[in-house]
Amino acid sequence: MNFYFLDLGWRERIIAGNENKRGLKDIFRYGFSWGREEDDRYGNQKQNNLQEYDLLTPEVLSSLIEESIVLAEETIRRHADSHYKWLVRRREEYIENREQRRLATIRRHEQEVQQLLKKRIDLIEDAIDRIDRADRLRSLIAAFDQKAQSSNEPLSGFEKWKRWATDQACRIDPRNMSIKHAEQWIAKFHLHA
Secondary structure (H helix, E strand, O other): OOEEEEEEEEEEEOEOOEOOOOOOEEEEEEEEEEOOHHHHHOOOOOOOOOEEEOOOOHHHHHHHHHHHHHHHHHHHHHHHHHHHHHHHHHHHHHHHHHHHHHHHHHHHHHHHHHHHHHHHHHHHHHHHHHHHHHHHHHHHHHHHHHHHHHOOOOOOOHHHHHHHHHHHHHHHOHHHOOHHHHHHHHHOOOOOO
């Protein structure tokens, strides 16, 4: 606690029973105050706890000590309460931030799972589509082959086209993948044991 002794100067004292006679005896006035140094430094002396005294007696000193102890205890309790409330707020903020991070992690994981499922479905649909296109292309080759065999005249450029179309059907058909390429395709599914 900041404890200040204040010089309040001299003042006239009225002698008991003679109120018309002032200034017969001047007395020194002093005061004690509790507060912050900044208040006194800037001349802000509107402190509620300023007490003025004419005489310094043991009773005055005792009351000043008691009051300083009470004010110190109140200040300590106020600071302890304020610090406790600050700690509680910090703990609540920490818990809230941790919960937000946990929920964000869950959402991110759910999005990753959804993306992985979509990727798996896309891979399967692509493979099925490629098998279907390869089979239809083979059917087309077979139809033109049958037409060329049943025709009395040779079909110009058919053999060249047939080799190219057969090669395309083999290239797009996932059933014709090598073991290495099949393993790479399966690895895209990210299936972990």
